[in-house]
Amino acid sequence: MPSSPSPSSSVQAARQSLADRLRELRQAAELSGTDLAAAVGWHKSKVSRIEKAVQPVTQSDIRAWCEACGAQGQADDLIASLRAAEGGYVEWRRLEPTGLRKLQQSYVPLYEQTRWMRVYQPHVIPGLFQTAGYVRALLQVITDFRNIPNDVEAAVEARLGRRRVLTTGGHTFAFLIEQCVLDYRIGGPAVMAEQLRHLLEDMSLPSASVGIIPASAPRAMWPVEGFTVYDTTQVHVELLTANVTVTAPSELNTYFKAFDELSALAVYGSAARELVSGALVALEAQ
Template identity: 40%
Template sequence: MSTDFQTARIALGARLRELRTEAGLSGKDTAERLGWQRSKVSRLETGKQTPSRDDLKAWAEATGQPDAAAELQGRLQGLETQYRTWRRQLANGHRGRQELAVAETSRTRLTRGVEVARIPGLFQTADYARHTFIANAEFRQSPRDTEEAVRARMKRQEALYETGRLFRFLLWEGALHALVVPRPVMAAQLDRLIGLIGLDTVELGIIPLGAALRRSPAHGFWIYDDRLVTVETIDAEMWLKDADTIALYERAWDWLSESAVYGHQAHRLIARARAALDLG
């Protein structure tokens, strides 16, 4: 969980505690009024649990300050904008999130990204994307809309061929060898990467496993112009928009790019990974 998100959740919890104490209520009193377990009141006040909008409305009413509900819900909206759980985003399948990605890509001139364990969605073949969506739906136990999601991801890739856009991506060499799909599918995917190297809108750098690093590629992230950074975790996706955070991720991207190889050197690493598949 991001430090910024947790800090904001703790601040929201402190505001809830303030409302309770102003009303002269103990934690036990509040729990009884709301019909909750005492532990829930404690978790909300200490920032260990994210409240729902209904929780906040009920809290404001229970503490005798119903007008505070709008303020509390506004704080929650700020949290949800930054920290979007996959359970909520994939409630109806993957297509909706892919269509959102299409929209973000269409309004972006410069897209930068780092991936450490998989091929970026913008560069995936349909088969690679298909296997990825199926596995992800199984893992998250979300509805399957595989073909619709694949079509949306392929539509997003149309931006790669539009004049005036630039896609600068760094790929950790290990991602070239991560067999998250069958070997023939991976072989076709690596061929696809090789074909992208000569595209004038794409700058693909591979970070060799043995490269000297100013900073390790701890996790993947995407930067959209200078207005948005997205970061995926196992349970959520963070949308980070404040200037200082964006600048930090831009510095991380710059430092990692110093260790990457491009052009024929990148081609050689991709070809080596393909040869290692040993398809016979």
């Protein structure tokens, strides 16, 4: 199995990708490095250093570069890529040095600021719907797998505390859950049965739309990694090794499109409740 890239190597790769895009803009504008440097008032070596990702590029550098190349319309996308290069990929071990409680609490400001949250989950029940038993089982597995300090009980309390956004502050939520999630035995049958009953209750919340994507649905969109969309400004993608924050407009649009495509596969209302109830009946019959 190939090893996951370190945060530093991932950042450098992102910087090089940005540098490559800047070089392509210069070449498309038929400018030499010397021409571009003269147009923006730089020493000619700065262009070369930026294109080799040796010198960090700033937002003002990007805007000046794009203007000189007649590509002002691409500046915002490139600036978003710059932000992503600096902080978009963060390994979990850097976020969880003392356990999971602080990480759970760190999401609260973002949750409170977000007016429209869209969540796609192909693996677990969405966090805002999780019961204490389900959270405890899930976080214990994560703690053991990542070999981090065990503060599971405090982390459970912190995660459950985030649920208040479901009923306060005028937030709107759209959740998409793959049907297979209803069958995974996180915490064992009793914990899972309690979780499914709780999910049925939460599906009645006026702030939330819940869609279940049936396993039998003809796939016009394949199952992808789980992700959360915060308004229209950022997307968080949880990988096995790291949390990825997407802010580049073109990438955001891809996730918006994916959510729309996945939404079209889902069933809602009574049809969705029937799938959850069916999973609960099958579980309790065992």
